[in-house]
Amino acid sequence: MxxxxxxxxxxxxxxxxxxxxxxxxxxxxxxxxxxxxxxxIIFTNVGNPHALGQKPLTFSRQVIALCQAPFLMDDPNADIFFPADAIARAKQYLSYTSGGLGAYSDSRGLPGIRKDVADFLMRRDGYPSDPELIFLTDGASKGVAQLLNLLIRDEKDGVLCPIPQYPLYSATIQLVGGTLVPYYLSEEAGWGLDVQDLKRQVVEARMKGITVRGLVFINPGNPTGQCLSEANLRELIQFCHEEHIVMLADEVYQLNIYQDERPFVSAKKVMMDMGPPYSREVELVSFHTVSKGFWGECGQRGAYLELTNIHPKTVDELYKVASIALSPNVPGQIFVGLMVNPPKPGEISYPRYSxxxxxxxxxxxxxxxxxxxxxxxxxxxxxxxxxxxxxxxxxxxxxxxxxxxxxxxxxxxxxxxxxxxxxxxxxxxxxxxxxxxxxxxxxxxxxxxxxxxxxxxxxxxxxxxxxxxxxxxxxxxxxxxxx
Amino acid sequence: MxxxxxxxxxxxxxxxxxxxxxxxxxxxxxxxxxxxxxxxIIFTNVGNPHALGQKPLTFSRQVIALCQAPFLMDDPNADIFFPADAIARAKQYLSYTSGGLGAYSDSRGLPGIRKDVADFLMRRDGYPSDPELIFLTDGASKGVAQLLNLLIRDEKDGVLCPIPQYPLYSATIQLVGGTLVPYYLSEEAGWGLDVQDLKRQVVEARMKGITVRGLVFINPGNPTGQCLSEANLRELIQFCHEEHIVMLADEVYQLNIYQDERPFVSAKKVMMDMGPPYSREVELVSFHTVSKGFWGECGQRGAYLELTNIHPKTVDELYKVASIALSPNVPGQIFVGLMVNPPKPGEISYPRYSxxxxxxxxxxxxxxxxxxxxxxxxxxxxxxxxxxxxxxxxxxxxxxxxxxxxxxxxxxxxxxxxxxxxxxxxxxxxxxxxxxxxxxxxxxxxxxxxxxxxxxxxxxxxxxxxxxxxxxxxxxxxxxxxx
The missing domain is CATH 3.90.1150.10 (Aspartate Aminotransferase, domain 1)
Structure with a gap:
């Protein structure tokens, strides 16, 4: 035997x-x-738009093809295939790299792309963003996993997660040996977030000896599809401040909004609008990705996270964790760059992109x-x-x-x-x-x-x-x- | 305050x-x-060939550009830029996907690429390889991390690592809470691997209450650059069989050989050559990547691991771990496909590739x-x-x-x-x-x-x-x- x-x-x-x-x-x-x-089979189990026929945006694929094969740009016939702004963009991105897409980048991602993300966040929220506090990751899942791993020390550390939740959270919390503390979204109130319930859950968890250190929220919601109101976000931020809890803002669906009453508003913007002490003290990590939105570029595994009010030495520790895997995939980083800086009105590719x-x-x-x-x-x-x-x-x-x-x-x-x-x-x-x-x-x-x-x-x-x-x-x- | x-x-x-x-x-x-x-600065801290001027292989970049921008193939002028075999290859890879490079693949990677890897391993080693036991990963580091995470339960679980070692191993073992059990390579013997020392280390570790469950070896060596002989590998396999230890074979430099006395030979081939009980019982996980070799495509994060003699239910568990991150990046998977099946003599792109x-x-x-x-x-x-x-x-x-x-x-x-x-x-x-x-x-x-x-x-x-x-x-x- x-x-x-x-x-x-x-x-x-x-x-x-x-x-x-x-x-x-x-x-x-x-x-x-x-x-x-x-x-x-009609696979509707996972948000994978291209697998169900959604076409990629032409401009992004032109740029990435040129970045992968820069020799195409040297050809005098390049303009048969590629608009001038795609060529210019590819050159810009290649200048961000040291050796093209085949070279490892810094473990946090290319500095140039992180700067572009910071500029985008400034435009989106109206508040400055620091490229040194932006990490590019192989999909948002990777960033979430790194953060939870940093946050959770043992099974006595708890993280509040909405129920229903996207199971990345429950699985990763289990994987790194922590405890999921559930809070229930209210189906009757359009899957709204009830801060009273959150408070009850924290009290209950503490009675069991759990230190609640993090709170995950997903806005717009997965699997529930709701958009949180600004008022709801304010309550949430106050709650995390009072209870001394790190916020993990899963905002990967920020471009996917199907009603006009509640446009997307980021947790960072709400927190900054609230001013001190919230804007200076609430520890917030926000996630976004090229897998969702109208990009749907899931297979490219491009994403970023932004750290707000995180201790600088802890930022260094996260950098160390990222560095073990050397670098996020560089093509995915280019997609992040394209997402945060798409063609603008007046540019050749704008009409088609739009x-x-x-x-x-x-x-x-x-x-x-x-x-x-x-x-x-x-x-x-x-x-x-x-x-x-x-x-x-x-x-x-x-x-x-x-x-x-x-x-x-x-x-x-x-x-x-x-x-x-x-x-x-x-x-x-x-x-x-x-x-x-x-x-x-x-x-x-x-x-x-x-x-x-x-x-x-x-x-x-x-x-x-x-x-x-x-x-x-x-x-x-x-x-x-x-x- | x-x-x-x-x-x-x-x-x-x-x-x-x-x-x-x-x-x-x-x-x-x-x-x-x-x-x-x-x-x-001359960055020689990390094996990042393209950052130091190595050019990518043209064929691979033609194929990936076409996969990213399939509309290029529809153009009647496509053959100005692209040889027919690159176009054919891109079509083949796209047929492996469901929705192109923007769609998530199976969490183990595209079945078509895994089949190509299995065929390559059959040609390389002369033994059959099962695509269901091949997982594609975002760089080999990712696969190593998943395996160590699976193997290590707590600080009483030990993994033998060569000293000097590539610090991915020490860092990951620390990260998942295990114990590194060092064994020393002999600098005087050209960084050879001394099985007597291995045995001593296992005995010593057991005396400290450590269960030695895994052994990492790196062939060719990192940072030490040695190539292991077949005889040395046989000893190692016998040792792991006797001591009931899983082998982690870091073979990412298998194409990088600079002498003719000891060509690369895989642990799997040696083990299969040895026949039973080794060929049927020694649990082996082998890693390879597109980051090294003459590809040097580090930034693409493409790699695979092959599982040999691993319990089928444990294979399922690894699949579950992989599934949390949804899928490895798909462009990187295409590079794996290209690496294991480069242009062959007689094909248009062969002379240039060669x-x-x-x-x-x-x-x-x-x-x-x-x-x-x-x-x-x-x-x-x-x-x-x-x-x-x-x-x-x-x-x-x-x-x-x-x-x-x-x-x-x-x-x-x-x-x-x-x-x-x-x-x-x-x-x-x-x-x-x-x-x-x-x-x-x-x-x-x-x-x-x-x-x-x-x-x-x-x-x-x-x-x-x-x-x-x-x-x-x-x-x-x-x-x-x-x-």
Whole structure:
């Protein structure tokens, strides 16, 4: 008999074993199997716009192609393919590097791009931003992981996370051995953030011996799609100041806004507007990325974080952590540069850039509406409007018979529902339990990313499945479950 | 007075605080400052070929440019810029993706590229390789970090690392809270690996209550530049089998070989050649990257790891860890594909590819020689020949007066020497203490990457500085220090 493995599943790092990451969990794995078997799968489990047909912005791809292959610019025919402003931009970015995209950059990213990010933040918020406090990262997930690793010392350190939450947070907190302290978003109040609940959770955590050191909030919300009001952000900042808590502002969906009542406002701007002591004392880390917005350049893994009111020596420690991986990928850094400094009115590429990005955002706005309306037309489903981000998070009132059937198969009821949906329609979603939900309620998360012409068919397939599912488990005119 | 920070330097994660990463440590930071002040710096602290003038391979950049900007291929003039095989290759890679380079891939990387890697490994080693056991990562550092995180449960888990070692290992083991168990390479035996010493270290570690679970070896060596013989690898594999230890094979320099006596041979091939029980039982993880070799595409962050004899459920756990960061950057994956499947004889781009890559490798071979000879011509310096990898690791016999002077400034003697070297010449190296060295010996690591025409001047500057330094601290004809 072969000896037992050193890396046997029961002898690996226990934090990894306990970790759960539903976005690429059971549903995703089953969907991938079905795809291999030839079934057409609509992957709405992850915000991956290009995988569902969204086209990249032409200007950005022209510039990155030139940065990767600078010899194209030396050719006298370069202007057949490339507008002059793309060539100028590529030259600018190459001048930021020492040796082009094949050379490691500084571990925090290219100084030139960090300066461009700081200028963008100054324009966006009206307050100065310091390039030395901006770190470029391989996707925002990487930055979040580094920050949580810095913040969490052991299982007695707690981080407040919204429920429902994007499971990057729960998984990473588990991975680095901390404790997630949940606070509940209010579905009835459009997934609003209730500071009273936050306070209760902190008191409760402290009674258990947990030191609450961080608070994650996601604005616009993932998976919940709400946009926080300025008033709500002010309360949050006051709360973190009073309670001595570092704020982690996941603002990766700041360009994805589908209503006009509550435009995006950054936590940094609100905090600066509030003045001292908040503007000088609240420790804030904000995240943004090229994976979302109308860029949707997920595969490039470009992102940044900005540090505000963080101790300078702690900034050095973060630099040290970043330096072990040598440097974030340089092409992704170029995309960050492009995102924070797109073509401007008057430039050659502006009309095309403007047209392409507007078309994407307007279509997303229409799709948010089609999807929410679609869900609300389904039996036993209610759904808040997707105000921002890329997701819809409908509540599904499951009949008791369905819950019992799920139990028989050993699955959580929402997992059972989502698996049935997948097998019947090819629509790959993520069960609400992967994000957290109030006990006894069931949800699923789907992106609003299927292409606009595909969307009516997706919603028809969904409704068909759902209404049949409900008929099967409570009869054609059965009473709703009590939830 | 402002309240104490939550993220104060003394209240962050203690493992991060304790971590040291010299490659981008004090010397690098000082060099960056001097550069800002306008001093010309020769960065030889990190193996970053393009930063020192190495040109990228044309074919790879043509292909990646087309993958980033597929619309270039639609143009009837595409063949002005791009050879037909680059276009074909770009189409092949795009067919591996679902939505181009802007879409997340599977968290292990694109299945098509993983298949290409497996085919390459089959050709290289003569043994089958399973794409499901190949993970693409954002640089090899990322894969190493994931593996160590999986392996290490607490400070009682030990990992054997060579001394001198590449500090990625010491830093990551510290970061995830394990214990580094050192084994010493023998400078006198050309930095060979002494299995007797390994055994002693394991016994000693066990006496301290450490469970030795992993062994890192770097072949060709970093910072030491040696190539391991097949016999040496066989001993190592037997040792790991006997002692029940997972092997981490850092083989990122497998293309960088500057002598003909010991061509690179992979740990996997040796293990498979040995047959059972080794071939079926020794748990092995091997790493390779596009950052090194003649590619030198560091900034692209492309790499892979291959798992051999790892428990299938543990493979799933690694998949879960990878999935939190969603996917490695996709352009970097394309570079991995190009590295494992470069143009072949008979293809349009082969002559150019062959010429470019040969020129780089042959020049590196000459530079290895120039550098080693240069060091050996310096007063109080001896240096083993750089058989492979990208580094030279000369031993510097420091005069007692220099050691005393270093002490007065509060610096380690080798740090003192390297700082003086930097200030005098602009040559930025890494002190041997950053890698570990036998007590009382002093070294520095420099890459062999300054361009060939720059190299004589770099060595002249170095010799000049060194010989003056020695004169200053031991007089023009002073006796050598006793070491």
């Amino acid at each position: 072969a000896p037992k493995k050193v890396l046997a599943p029961d002898t690996i790092n226990g934090n990894i074993k306990k970790m759960v990451y539903a976005v690429r969990g059971e549903l995703y794995i089953r969907a991938s199997e079905l795809q291999k078997q030839g079934k057409k 047209e392409e990005s507007k078309a994407i955002l307007e279509s997303l706005r229409r799709r948010a509406r089609i999807m929410t309306d679609g869900f609300n037309s389904c039996r036993n489903i209610t759904c808040n409007f997707t105000e921002g981000a890329m997701y819809s998070f409908p509540k599904i009132k499951l009949p008791q018979a369905a819950i019992a059937a799920a139990k028989q198969t050993g699955k959580a009821p929402d997992v059972f529902y989502c698996l049935k949906l997948l097998e019947a329609t090819g629509i790959s979603t993520v069960p609400g339990s992967g994000f957290g939900q109030k006990e006894g309620t069931f949800h699923l998360r789907t992106t609003i990313l299927p292409s606009e012409d595909q969307m009516p068919e997706v919603m028809r397939l969904f409704k068909n499945f759902n209404d049949n599912f409900m008929s099967q488990y409570e009869g054609p005119s059965g009473a709703l479950s009590k939830l | 402002a309240p104490k920070k939550v993220l104060a330097p003394d209240t962050i994660n203690g493992n991060i605080k304790k971590m040291v990463y010299a490659v981008r440590g004090e010397l690098y930071i000082r060099a960056s400052e001097l550069q800002k002040q306008g001093k010309k 010429e470019e890559s040969k020129a780089i490798l042959e020049s590196l071979r000459r530079r290895a020689r120039i550098m080693t000879d240069g060091f050996n011509s310096c007063r109080n310096i001896t240096c083993n020949f750089t058989e492979g990898a990208m580094y030279s690791f000369p031993k510097i016999k420091l005069p007692q007066a220099a050691i005393a002077a270093a002490k007065q400034t509060g610096k380690a003697p080798d740090v003192f020497y390297c700082l003086k070297l930097l200030e005098a010449t602009g040559i930025s190296t890494v002190p041997g203490s950053g890698f570990g060295q036998k007590e009382g010996t002093f070294h520095l690591r420099t890459t062999i990457l300054p361009s060939e025409d720059q190299m004589p001047e770099v060595m002249r500057l170095f010799k000049n500085f060194n010989d003056n330094f020695m004169s200053q601290y031991e007089g023009p004809s002073g006796a050598l220090s006793k070491l």
